[in-house]
Amino acid sequence: MGHVPAPDDHASAHALTxxxxxxxxxxxxxxxxxxxxxxxxxxxxDAAGSAAAGEFAPNAFLRVGRxxxxxxxxxxxxxxxxxxxxxxxxxxxxxxxxxxxxxxEPAPPDDKVYADPILxxxxxxxxxxxxxxxxxxxxxxxxxxxxxxxxxxxxxQVDPATCRAEHGEVIHEPTGRRLGYGALADKAATLPVxxxxxxxxxxxxxxxxxxxxxxxxxxxxxxxxxxxxxxxLPGLKxxxxxxxxxxxxxxxxxxxxxxxxxxxxxxxxxxxTAVAVVADHMWSAMQGVAALDIEWDEGPHPNLAMRDIVRxxxxxxxxxxxxxxxxxxxxxxxxxxAKRIDAIYQDPFLAHAPMExxxxxxxxxxxxxxxxxxxxxxxxxxxxxxxITGLPPEKVILHNYISGGAFGRRLDTDFIGEALMIAKQxxxxxxxxxxxxxxxxxxxxxxxxxxxxxxxxxxxxxxVAWSHRIVGSSVMARFAPSALGKDGLxxxxxxxxAPPVYDLPNLHVEYVRQEPPTGITTAFWRGVGPxxxxxxxxxxxxxxxxxxxxxxxxxxxxxxxxxxxALAVLDLAAEKAGWGQPLPAGRGRGxxxxxxxxxxxxxIADVAVSPEGEVxxxxxxxxxxxxxxxxxxxxxxxxxxxxxxxxTAALFDEITIENGRVQQGNFNDYRxxxxxxxxxxxxxxxxxxxxxxxxxxTGTVGAAPALxxxxxxxxxxxxxxxxxxxxRPRPA
Amino acid sequence: MLTLKVNGTEQQVxxxxxxxxxxVLRDVIGLTGTKFGCGIAQCGACTVHVDGVPARSCVMAxxxxxxxxxxxxxxxxxxxxxxxxxxxxxxxxxxxCGYCQSGQIMAAAALLAARPNPSDRDIDAAMSxxxxxxGTYQRIRAAIKRVAQPQAHAREGG
Numbered sequence: 001m002g003h004v005p006a007p008d009d010h011a012s013a014h015a016l017t018x019x020x021x022x023x024x025x026x027x028x029x030x031x032x033x034x035x036x037x038x039x040x041x042x043x044x045x046d047a048a049g050s051a052a053a054g055e056f057a058p059n060a061f062l063r064v065g066r067x068x069x070x071x072x073x074x075x076x077x078x079x080x081x082x083x084x085x086x087x088x089x090x091x092x093x094x095x096x097x098x099x100x101x102x103x104x105e106p107a108p109p110d111d112k113v114y115a116d117p118i119l120x121x122x123x124x125x126x127x128x129x130x131x132x133x134x135x136x137x138x139x140x141x142x143x144x145x146x147x148x149x150x151x152x153x154x155x156x157q158v159d160p161a162t163c164r165a166e167h168g169e170v171i172h173e174p175t176g177r178r179l180g181y182g183a184l185a186d187k188a189a190t191l192p193v194x195x196x197x198x199x200x201x202x203x204x205x206x207x208x209x210x211x212x213x214x215x216x217x218x219x220x221x222x223x224x225x226x227x228x229x230x231x232x233l234p235g236l237k238x239x240x241x242x243x244x245x246x247x248x249x250x251x252x253x254x255x256x257x258x259x260x261x262x263x264x265x266x267x268x269x270x271x272x273t274a275v276a277v278v279a280d281h282m283w284s285a286m287q288g289v290a291a292l293d294i295e296w297d298e299g300p301h302p303n304l305a306m307r308d309i310v311r312x313x314x315x316x317x318x319x320x321x322x323x324x325x326x327x328x329x330x331x332x333x334x335x336x337x338a339k340r341i342d343a344i345y346q347d348p349f350l351a352h353a354p355m356e357x358x359x360x361x362x363x364x365x366x367x368x369x370x371x372x373x374x375x376x377x378x379x380x381x382x383x384x385x386x387x388i389t390g391l392p393p394e395k396v397i398l399h400n401y402i403s404g405g406a407f408g409r410r411l412d413t414d415f416i417g418e419a420l421m422i423a424k425q426x427x428x429x430x431x432x433x434x435x436x437x438x439x440x441x442x443x444x445x446x447x448x449x450x451x452x453x454x455x456x457x458x459x460x461x462x463x464v465a466w467s468h469r470i471v472g473s474s475v476m477a478r479f480a481p482s483a484l485g486k487d488g489l490x491x492x493x494x495x496x497x498a499p500p501v502y503d504l505p506n507l508h509v510e511y512v513r514q515e516p517p518t519g520i521t522t523a524f525w526r527g528v529g530p531x532x533x534x535x536x537x538x539x540x541x542x543x544x545x546x547x548x549x550x551x552x553x554x555x556x557x558x559x560x561x562x563x564x565x566a567l568a569v570l571d572l573a574a575e576k577a578g579w580g581q582p583l584p585a586g587r588g589r590g591x592x593x594x595x596x597x598x599x600x601x602x603x604i605a606d607v608a609v610s611p612e613g614e615v616x617x618x619x620x621x622x623x624x625x626x627x628x629x630x631x632x633x634x635x636x637x638x639x640x641x642x643x644x645x646x647x648t649a650a651l652f653d654e655i656t657i658e659n660g661r662v663q664q665g666n667f668n669d670y671r672x673x674x675x676x677x678x679x680x681x682x683x684x685x686x687x688x689x690x691x692x693x694x695x696x697x698t699g700t701v702g703a704a705p706a707l708x709x710x711x712x713x714x715x716x717x718x719x720x721x722x723x724x725x726x727x728r729p730r731p732a
Numbered sequence: 733m734l735t736l737k738v739n740g741t742e743q744q745v746x747x748x749x750x751x752x753x754x755x756v757l758r759d760v761i762g763l764t765g766t767k768f769g770c771g772i773a774q775c776g777a778c779t780v781h782v783d784g785v786p787a788r789s790c791v792m793a794x795x796x797x798x799x800x801x802x803x804x805x806x807x808x809x810x811x812x813x814x815x816x817x818x819x820x821x822x823x824x825x826x827x828x829c830g831y832c833q834s835g836q837i838m839a840a841a842a843l844l845a846a847r848p849n850p851s852d853r854d855i856d857a858a859m860s861x862x863x864x865x866x867g868t869y870q871r872i873r874a875a876i877k878r879v880a881q882p883q884a885h886a887r888e889g890g
Contacts, residue, residue, distance in 0.1 A: 230758075282755045283755040405866060672864075675869045676857075681867075
């Protein structure tokens with residue numbers, strides 16, 4: 001049975017272990033990616049001073065060893081967004097090392113040292129990685145460079161102005177003398193860490209703005225990349241879990257006698273709302289679950305149905321909410337408008353369904369707990385271990401892994417807590433893997449939003465009033481209650497609606513918090529608040545366009561006087577898409593404009609709608625201004641993928657509940673666009689020197705409205721509720 | 733006790749005969765490049781070759797793989813097509829999260845072995861069984877075309 005040795009077998013020799021891994025895994029021509037962290041059994045890695053002897057570590061982001069090896073520490077989770085390359089690029093640029101000279105290490109959990117500058121704790125989400133890291137990581141690299149040059153200056157006793165750093169060496173220009181960073185590490189470690197250091201001019205960038213081979217790709221192509229689900233340990237058991245299929249229900253009784261007869265089943269572990277079977281391998285674990293005789297207590301609402309949930313939302317939508325934005329007098333202007341449009345828009349519950357189903361490996365020993373998992377919130381994951389085991393923080397070790405997709409799923413620690421509870425019941429390390437059915441049916445869902453929206457137009461068709469009431473769950477109230485505003489206003493729930501990107505007079509936006517019935521937990525999903533709000537805003541703007549009998553691009557242009565960058569992407573997308581060219585019958589072109597996460601994006605979708613109402617997206621053209629770019633190819637990839645992710649959900653997906661049970665369960669009924677259905681996405685990047693904007697979620701935000709607007713253009717039928725397939729334009 | 737031949741090596745495994753090949757590969761032999769995505773042959777993450785033919789290891793009983801040659805992603809570059817596919821995948825920076833990519837490459841390798849110069853429709857037909865939640869399809873298609881041999885003809889009956 002193959003396994004990789006636990007990296008912490010010999011804590012005191014961790015440097016030796018690291019070198020061994022370097023030799024084993026160095027990818028030709030690229031930096032080495034270590035897919036799991038090296039635990040510090042005796043201390044937590046933190047700011048300067050925690051480096052081992054002979055290491056230079058001026059901050060929490062880099063270490064230079066005597067052997068010249070440079071370790072760059074990345075505090076984000078690599079979910080496919082390329083952060084394990086873009087973050088090293090930012091540091092390496094200023095540190096003056098090549099990517100071929102570095103190893104990448106996942107940062108240990110630490111919500112203070114590794115607090116994201118925008119999110120204020122250790123978290124990968126909200127498209128903040130490059131935005132937050134842009135200055136911070138370059139500064140970290142520059143500090144290292146300045147100190148290494150200073151170490152050489154002191155060694156040679158020369159004028160600092162005669163020295164420069166390049167590719168891991170300091171060079172004394174007049175004599176050509178060189179010292180490698182390894183040779184300077186000891187000296188540099190004795191120097192005081194400067195606070196203010198000069199950063200490079202953009203024109204001097206050698207790495208930033210290029211698209212080197214992402215450091216994690218070789219392993220993802222040859223099968224060697226280790227995701228959390230791939231963890232191998234001596235004596236490892238595998239567990240899978242059956243959760244109560246009825247929302248809000250719990251375990252009443254389990255008879256494990258048949259399950260325990262199955263060869264390979266090791267232990268049956270009942271939990272409050274679920275039963276886990278721990279076994280030699282996943283197959284025995286699944287066979288064990290199938291052989292359990294379980295009696296569920298179906299809880300408070302065994303007959304829960306979507307109509308109940310939607311009725312609650314509809315009732316709530318008739319209440320006044322917390323005001324999110326109020327300019328002028330929307331009610332008065334609406335009353336005086338030449339034309340008035342009212343609409344109800346609905347966005348369904350959505351599952352995340354990353355390709356790697358939820359999993360977590362835990363080993364609980366009396367004096368040590370180890371957790372192996374891909375987490376977007378490493379500090380919280382670690383704290384979950386502390387809370388459940390009662391061990392002191394330094395006795396709980398988190399090994400962070402790359403994630404097989406996340407889309408927000410790994411922002412939560414529910415499955416980590418569950419794995420800890422299971423591991424506490426056994427003496428061995430246990431890898432808990434959910435089946436796809438459990439992953440979908442016990443996901444934490446993107447909320448169902450139910451919006452009432454109205455606008456008034458003048459005689460020329462221009463908007464004179466806009467009133468939008470957003471109704472749904474507050475994810476922030478659970479995830480980060482300190483972020484709620486006055487009167488419980490959830491800033492995420494109203495993002496991109498209050499205000500929208502357009503200059504709209506007499507704008508009034510409210511939020512009514514309406515939680516789903518207990519047992520349904522809501523969560524962040526790719527694009528977060530903007531994904532549902534921009535669907536509504538961009539679709540509704542198109543309704544105004546139609547009422548005014550104008551062109552969708554021209555109408556939007558007239559509302560963007562204050563936003564030259566928004567105008568620029570709109571015009572670029574329109575030009576590249578051939579906007580205005582007539583299309584054959586049954587085809588339509590729709591536009592969506594997005595200003596989110598400090599980035600600007602315009603998407604134009606071309607659809608074909610069959611006489612039976614089947615929708616096919618033929619192509620999407622997208623113009624993006626996300627400010628300064630670290631790795632352009634990654635930006636393109638994130639937009640390509642983000643748009644497909646948004647289109648898939650808009651076309652097909654919803655989580656529905658009948659008889660208290662989630663009706664979807666696997667990829668047969670929770671569909672994803674496949675190769676033969678996926679449009680080509682044509683991405684145009686605007687050259688910009690503005691500060692970087694977020695990109696991981698940005699493409700997703702504009703996808704649904706571009707689609708809905710294209711369908712309207714093709715058929716004259718407006719889609720106000722997603723997914724399209726259930727609400728599709730049927731033949732008259 | 734079953735004897736499986738995986739990537740050219742004989743493995744004796746003490747597993748139930750109906751245990752899907754996927755779990756034998758991952759949990760018993762320790763080859764984790766082949767992935768679990770759905771368990772019902774809907775997503776393709778578990779794709780391996782059995783005697784050169786793509787198979788969904790999550791629903792293939794190990795007894796049905798016994799006596800045959802199983803190839804996983806770890807050995808895909810023992811063929812020229814496999815090597816060229818891996819190179820194309822890196823040149824075009826195809827993967828994002830990467831979890832589906834073992835299955836994608838295995839499906840692509842089988843396609844190119846049967847049809848060295850596939851059309852878009854051939855690619856659609858062969859690759860639509862492999863889901864990518866990250867949306868890398870257009871890069872997968874481009875990588876397959878990069879490896880395609882315009883001069884070659886499809887194998888007889890392929």
